[in-house]
Amino acid sequence: MEKVKYELEIPIHASPNMLYQYISSPSNLQEWFADKVNARGKIFTFVWDGSEEQAELITKRAEEKVRFKWLESEDDESFFEIKIEVDALTKDVSLIVTDFAEVEDEVESAKQLWENQIDELKHTIGA
Numbered sequence: 001m002e003k004v005k006y007e008l009e010i011p012i013h014a015s016p017n018m019l020y021q022y023i024s025s026p027s028n029l030q031e032w033f034a035d036k037v038n039a040r041g042k043i044f045t046f047v048w049d050g051s052e053e054q055a056e057l058i059t060k061r062a063e064e065k066v067r068f069k070w071l072e073s074e075d076d077e078s079f080f081e082i083k084i085e086v087d088a089l090t091k092d093v094s095l096i097v098t099d100f101a102e103v104e105d106e107v108e109s110a111k112q113l114w115e116n117q118i119d120e121l122k123h124t125i126g127a
Contacts, residue, residue: 003100
């Protein structure tokens with residue numbers, strides 16, 4: 001089944017350097033994204049409410065973005081990516097999240113989940 005790709009942009013008042021630490025390191029991801037995060041090489045294990053999900057880190061560009069591929073969805077093109085974007089004129093910083101939902105009906109709730117996670121990140125870093 002074809003998954004539905006979606007993207008959301010969330011402004012955030014923080015330096016790209018600091019943000020990058022929070023989207024790329026297991027210990028910092030654990031502070032806002034999941035209850036527990038472990039990494040062994042390129043394989044990250046995320047734990048939410050006792051449930052484990054594994055993803056491979058497929059792209060990592062310093063101060064720019066990280067992209068993960070869930071191991072359970074290896075037979076499709078889906079991934080999730082968190083990209084740091086800085087407006088050339090205003091220097092405003094935003095996080096661009098790209099992810100996939102199983103069906104069209106899940107896109108809005110998935111976006112809401114990401115917004116809640118990013119709110120948690122903002123709270124964690126005081127942005």
